[in-house]
Amino acid sequence: MDTLQLTNQERINELIKMRELSKLAGGEKRIAAQHAKGKMTARERIEMLLDDGSFEEMDMFVTHRNTDFGMENEKYYGDGVVTGYGTIDGRMIFVYSQDFTVFGGSLSETMSLKICKIMDMAMKMGAPVVGINDSGGARIQEGVKSLAGYSEIFERNILASGVIPQLSAIFGPCAGGAVYSPALTDFVLMSEHTSYMFVTGPKVIKAVTGEEISTEDLGGADVHARKSGVTHFKAESEEEGIMLIRKLLSYMPQNNLEEAPVYKCSDPIDRKEDILNHIVPDSPNIPYDMKEVIHTIVDQGEFLEVHRHYARNIIVGFARFNGVSTGIVANQPNYLAGVLDCDSSRKAARFVRFCDAFNIPLLTLVDVPGFLPGSGQEYAGIIIHGAKLMFAYGEATVPKVTVTLRKSYGGAHDVMSSKQLRGDFNYAWPSAEIAVMGASGAIEVLESRKLAEITDPDEKIKYMKEKEVEYKEKFANPFQAAALGYIDDVIEPRNTRFRVIRAFEACQNKKVVNPPRKHCNIPL
Ligand code: HXC
Numbered sequence: 001m002d003t004l005q006l007t008n009q010e011r012i013n014e015l016i017k018m019r020e021l022s023k024l025a026g027g028e029k030r031i032a033a034q035h036a037k038g039k040m041t042a043r044e045r046i047e048m049l050l051d052d053g054s055f056e057e058m059d060m061f062v063t064h065r066n067t068d069f070g071m072e073n074e075k076y077y078g079d080g081v082v083t084g085y086g087t088i089d090g091r092m093i094f095v096y097s098q099d100f101t102v103f104g105g106s107l108s109e110t111m112s113l114k115i116c117k118i119m120d121m122a123m124k125m126g127a128p129v130v131g132i133n134d135s136g137g138a139r140i141q142e143g144v145k146s147l148a149g150y151s152e153i154f155e156r157n158i159l160a161s162g163v164i165p166q167l168s169a170i171f172g173p174c175a176g177g178a179v180y181s182p183a184l185t186d187f188v189l190m191s192e193h194t195s196y197m198f199v200t201g202p203k204v205i206k207a208v209t210g211e212e213i214s215t216e217d218l219g220g221a222d223v224h225a226r227k228s229g230v231t232h233f234k235a236e237s238e239e240e241g242i243m244l245i246r247k248l249l250s251y252m253p254q255n256n257l258e259e260a261p262v263y264k265c266s267d268p269i270d271r272k273e274d275i276l277n278h279i280v281p282d283s284p285n286i287p288y289d290m291k292e293v294i295h296t297i298v299d300q301g302e303f304l305e306v307h308r309h310y311a312r313n314i315i316v317g318f319a320r321f322n323g324v325s326t327g328i329v330a331n332q333p334n335y336l337a338g339v340l341d342c343d344s345s346r347k348a349a350r351f352v353r354f355c356d357a358f359n360i361p362l363l364t365l366v367d368v369p370g371f372l373p374g375s376g377q378e379y380a381g382i383i384i385h386g387a388k389l390m391f392a393y394g395e396a397t398v399p400k401v402t403v404t405l406r407k408s409y410g411g412a413h414d415v416m417s418s419k420q421l422r423g424d425f426n427y428a429w430p431s432a433e434i435a436v437m438g439a440s441g442a443i444e445v446l447e448s449r450k451l452a453e454i455t456d457p458d459e460k461i462k463y464m465k466e467k468e469v470e471y472k473e474k475f476a477n478p479f480q481a482a483a484l485g486y487i488d489d490v491i492e493p494r495n496t497r498f499r500v501i502r503a504f505e506a507c508q509n510k511k512v513v514n515p516p517r518k519h520c521n522i523p524l
Contacts, residue, residue, distance in 0.1 A: 022060040022077035026101030034100055039172060039194055040238050042082040042099035045132050048242045049095065050086035057084040059117065064108045069141045076102045080135075081111045083118045085127075088246050091254060091261070094122035097132035100172055104136035107178065111139075112149025119156040126255035128165040130245060133182060134172030134195075150177040157184035162357040165252045167245055170195040170221075170231070171238050179230075186354055187248060187306070189233040189241050190221035197224060197231070222309075229310040229347060247304060251318035251325040252358055259359050260325035267299045269322050269501045276493035280367075280406050280431045284438075284476075287333040290315055290365060293405065294328055297321075297497040303328070306351060311343035312336075316351040321363070322501045327355035330365035331416070333406070340412045341372040342385040349388035356396035361504055364393075364417035366404040369438065371411055386415060387523040394421040395520060399507030401500055404428040404478065404487070410437050419486045424510065425503035428478035428487045429496075435475035439468040442475075 006014065023043065025031070034041055040048070046055055060082075063075040080102035085094045096115045098105035115131070122129045138146035160166055161184065168182035170190040174197045182188045182197070190197070198219035205211050205218070217223060221234035233248075235241030253260045273296045279288055295301045298319035305317035313336040316329050329348050331338035355362050371377070371386055393400070393415065401424060402417040413434060419426045428434070436442065443464055444451075454460045474480065481487040491499050514520075 018061060018077065025076055025078060025080075025099050026103075030101035037194065039100070039134070041101065042097035042105075042132065042134070045169075045171065045238065045242065046082060046084070046086070046095055046097050048239065049130065049132075049245060050088060050093065051090065054086035055084055055095075056086060057082060059083055059114045062110050062114055064110050064139075064142075066108065066139075066142050066145075071141050078102065079108055079110045079114070080105050080139075081114050083114045085118075085121070088249055091249070092125065092127040093130055093249070094118045094125075094127055095130045095132070098135045098172075100134045100136075103139055105134045105172065106136045106139035107146050107149055108139040108142050109145040109149050112146075112152050116152050116156055119153070119160060122164055123156075123160055126164060126257065128167065128249060128252065128254065129160070130167045130169065130249075131181065131185070132169045132171055133174050133178060134170075135178050136173055137176040137178045147177065150181070153181050154184060157181055161186075162256055164255045165249070165358065167248065169241055169245060170197055171241070174219075175199075175201055183230065187233070188224075188231045189235060189244060190224060190231040191235050191238050191241050192221045194238070196220050225309040227310075229307060229343065232306050234309070248318070251304065251320075251360070253360075256358055262325075263299075263320060263323040265299050265320065265323035270498045272494045273297070273497070274494050276496060279493070280429065284406065284433065287337065289334045290330045290332045290338070290367065290405075291334075293365060293496075294319065294330060297500065298326075298328075299323065307347050311341070311347045313338055313341065314344035314348050316348055318360075321497075321504055324504065325360050326504070327351060327360045327362045328365065329362065329417075331368040333367050336372070337369050338367050338407075339369055339372045340386060340389070340415065341377055342380045342382050345382070345385040345389040345415075349385075349392040352389070352392040352396055356392070356398050359398060361399035361401070361507065362396065362417065363500060363504075364400070364402040364423075366402060366408045366413075366416045367406040368409065368412040368416055369407050370409040384523050386411065390415045390421065391520075391522045393417050395514065395522075396422075397510075397512040397514060399504055399510050400424050401503045401507075402426045403491070403496060403500065404432040404434065405493075406431050406433060407438070408432060408434045410435075419488075422512070424507050426486065426488050427491045427496075427499060427503070428481065428489075429493045430478065430490055431493075432478035432481075432487075432490075433472075433476040434478055434481045434487070439471045439476060440464070442471055443467045 060078050062079050064079045080099050083096040096118050166185035168185045168188045179197045196215050196219040202213055224230040225234040294303050303317055303319045313332050315332050400417050417423045478487050478490050482490055
């Protein structure tokens with residue numbers, strides 16, 4: 001069409017037509033195929049994610065530049081990704097959403113340029129980026145241009161890390177290079193049964209190693225939520241996943257120079273909960289559910305758990321105290337007695353670092369019998385993984401409040417936001433036991449010579465019991481630590497919410513700066 005001959009109205013009509021074409025992307029047939037799989041289109045996902053009518057699209061007329069394999073004859077406006085900006089609860093967000101109806105959402109040079117433009121904008125404006133992934137990976141027809149495009153995105157993910165929040169939703173295939181951009185972001189969410197992530201797919205695995213495995217078992221949402229921990233969240237549907245992203249963002253600031261939004265709190269800050277006085281069983285070996293404690297003390301009982309299915313011996317997630325967004329890390333006595341192992345240490349370390357990077361205060365609830373002993377854990381590198389958590393807490397400069405509910409033994413005591421790792425307020429319940437190790441283990445070590453001399457088994461047990469009582473009187477309480485000032489106060493459990501809120505209030509103007517350096521060298 002000779003646009004020079006067109007009237008202004010005809011030009012406007014042409015624009016409207018081009019927009020319609022861009023919105024149709026790969027065409028009605030492919031859109032129907034997408035729906036038939038129980039998946040939304042790229043645009044439908046964005047519409048659901050953002051506040052009504054707030055989406056402004058960019059680069060909708062971009063087309064690929066490839067002329068190999070007859071590709072010059074197959075072009076679609078937008079080239080497989082919808083990008084732009086809009087708001088969530090009135091706050092600016094940049095977004096990209098891969099469009100599976102165009103070459104399976106595969107990544108071309110121009111698609112990379114579109115995504116990079118969005119990421120650069122988000123960095124410039126100091127706003128989060130949400131990436132919705134649904135892609136067959138590198139666009140095969142473009143060869144190394146596509147690989148280079150991925151690296152351009154990776155580099156931006158890396159430079160944006162700790163500056164703006166980056167969230168990845170996986171709503172379709174995500175193979176090869178496509179998994180690494182999400183892995184570089186702060187939070188990953190997968191939809192059940194319609195998404196998967198793996199570096200190499202089942203066919204390649206079979207060819208190389210002979211192993212036969214289904215797509216779902218290799219890289220489905222359930223596997224990554226429970227076993228690998230690659231995904232922080234799994235959602236039953238895309239809708240649920242999108243609502244979760246909106247909620248998750250409400251706990252975060254726009255960037256590392258801001259604070260998270262403070263919500264109006266109608267929950268009384270001095271709410272006393274008698275149930276907490278009875279929640280810890282009298283016997284130290286009987287478990288209880290730490291989540292009950294969390295739900296009882298936070299605003300309106302609302303807790304957004306992160307990594308719910310992975311390393312369940314530690315709980316991490318977001319809540320609010322008097323309207324202020326707070327990261328919670330808590331040992332879970334209900335699962336493996338709340339012991340620290342490789343996976344739980346890594347899980348919590350990453351969460352602590354996210355909160356610290358984005359000025360979100362940390363509450364740590366301690367009931368930990370120690371690090372999990374055994375060759376399995378030692379060979380898996382518990383030393384290095386435990387050190388990650390210690391490093392993360394010791395490095396963190398955000399307000400840190402710690403409450404020890406029951407056990408706090410050995411190295412795990414030091415790691416779990418102890419006073420000496422710059423904990424600001426460290427409280428304990430009267431049921432706290434703070435010591436190098438539990439009574440029976442301690443007596444085995446301290447009394448080994450004496451115990452070897454006692455031949456009568458009944459005598460031996462009697463002697464051990466006596467020694468354990470002696471040991472417990474000295475250490476199985478919070479008062480030795482309180483006498484030394486390592487615990488700032490022993491508090492009544494029912495009053496925990498109020499004491500935590502007061503402690504965070506006292507931290508409001510906290511300023512701690514770490515020594516200048518290029519970057520730290522956290523034990524990876
Ligand atoms: C170009 C692709 C494509 C790709 C899919 N398509 N993947 N086009 N490059 N990588 C196209 C198909 O030709 C098809 O086009 C349309 O997208 C839909 O694909 P189908 O196969 O019909 O869909 P489905 O059966 O749902 O299977 C989806 C799929 C499969 C599982 C993603 O397409 C697939 O295995 N694709 C290849 C995945 C892959 O190996 N990617 C490279 C990873 S390596 P039509 O015209 O028919 O609609 C990598 C390296 C990056 O990414 C490294 C960076 C560090």
